[in-house]
Amino acid sequence: MTIIPDILTGKNTKKNLKQLETNRTNAFVSGPAREGCALLQGLVLCGRCGRRMTVRYTGNGGIVPLYECRKHWENGQNVTCSHLRCEPVDQAVVKRVMEMIKPANLELALLSLEKLLHQEDEIEMSWKLALERAQYEVDRAQRQYDLAEPENRLVVRNLETKWNEKLKALEDMQKEHEKHRLNHLWQPSVKERNDILNLANDLPRIWNAPSTTFQDKKRILRLLIEDVTITCQARNENVSLGIRWRNRGHEVIQTTKLLPKSMARKHPPDLIEKVTRLAVEMTDFEIAEHLNQTGCRTQENRLFTKASINWIRFRYRIPGPKGGDGYTVKEAAEHFGVSAHVIYYWIERNMLTATKQAPGWPWKIKFDSETEQKLFEKVNQSSRIAKTI
Ligand SMILES: [Zn+2]
Numbered sequence: 001m002t003i004i005p006d007i008l009t010g011k012n013t014k015k016n017l018k019q020l021e022t023n024r025t026n027a028f029v030s031g032p033a034r035e036g037c038a039l040l041q042g043l044v045l046c047g048r049c050g051r052r053m054t055v056r057y058t059g060n061g062g063i064v065p066l067y068e069c070r071k072h073w074e075n076g077q078n079v080t081c082s083h084l085r086c087e088p089v090d091q092a093v094v095k096r097v098m099e100m101i102k103p104a105n106l107e108l109a110l111l112s113l114e115k116l117l118h119q120e121d122e123i124e125m126s127w128k129l130a131l132e133r134a135q136y137e138v139d140r141a142q143r144q145y146d147l148a149e150p151e152n153r154l155v156v157r158n159l160e161t162k163w164n165e166k167l168k169a170l171e172d173m174q175k176e177h178e179k180h181r182l183n184h185l186w187q188p189s190v191k192e193r194n195d196i197l198n199l200a201n202d203l204p205r206i207w208n209a210p211s212t213t214f215q216d217k218k219r220i221l222r223l224l225i226e227d228v229t230i231t232c233q234a235r236n237e238n239v240s241l242g243i244r245w246r247n248r249g250h251e252v253i254q255t256t257k258l259l260p261k262s263m264a265r266k267h268p269p270d271l272i273e274k275v276t277r278l279a280v281e282m283t284d285f286e287i288a289e290h291l292n293q294t295g296c297r298t299q300e301n302r303l304f305t306k307a308s309i310n311w312i313r314f315r316y317r318i319p320g321p322k323g324g325d326g327y328t329v330k331e332a333a334e335h336f337g338v339s340a341h342v343i344y345y346w347i348e349r350n351m352l353t354a355t356k357q358a359p360g361w362p363w364k365i366k367f368d369s370e371t372e373q374k375l376f377e378k379v380n381q382s383s384r385i386a387k388t389i
Helices: 013-025 086-100 103-147 153-182 190-208 214-224 269-279 284-293 306-315 329-336 340-348 369-381
Strands: 044-046 054-058 064-068 083-085 225-231 238-245 250-256 353-355 364-366
Touching: 064 086, 083 086, 086 190, 086 214, 086 225, 086 238, 086 250, 103 153, 103 190, 190 214, 214 225, 269 284, 269 306, 284 306, 306 329, 329 340, 329 364, 329 369
Parallel strands: 044 225
Antiparallel strands: 054 064, 064 083, 225 238, 238 250, 353 364
């Protein structure tokens, strides 16, 4: 795909550069520090619902910026549609921008532009032929009209109508052609071409200059990028970024986000293998007991618990035993990362099998790996289910 951003092709280039220069001289009077983060503020869209994402600052002292979709807040549920830290997104997009404006890439882009311009010439030629043909039709209709005997009124009227139709067709075609011509591709002169390549050399330097503020960087990104659609899911580190460039080109790049520590932790393969083997017959509680009794400990040198085994099974998609003592509603809610209401709803609709030992006793919930997988997918895909992670 040809990517030639406006800054590098448009006539506003000089104005933009001047703006950048002005900003650089004002480098030390930039706004509050918190504005310094989240470079794509105002440019990011939620890949799940399409809304513009906002920036929220969290962490100690509010210094960690997040891109966040406010859809669920707006609906009165205190859960965001999707959110993630700004840093990996910003880094991936900036890296792509820097790659894109490398002179070699621009050289290629300019070459492709020339190719397009060549095609444009051919298109123009077909326009010319079509217009000539339409003009010929008009002339012919006029000639026929002129030759008609004035006393034969019906014939004259018909010929006049025909002539008018041909004239209208020619006019329409001329308008269409004009429209096409206005949208025709911009053709850089040799000087403009060199300016573009020089600018490409310059932009990384401007970007990395100590005097370039975050505001400048935000402005540069705005010159190049129309918007970035972020698609990510809870519990999954993969993030896809759909970049729409200002020149109407678009592409999708991939990056990863940091998962919560508990999710990012890796478990040794022999432990996973052991849990897989034991899970055929044992409940999570029994597995934890068994591992503890045989001297196994977690990586933090702690005893295993039902919850930690449960997490390992979820993380590595290890199915549970056929029998087992079942989950409580709270455990199931934690397991699926949803609120207890969702679990009750699923039980009510028979989406989860749950039994009570006696009336008034707590629910015991059981599910096989297929149901588990189905419900996880439901949670991930639904924007209406309130997630707790
Ligand atoms: Zn959303």
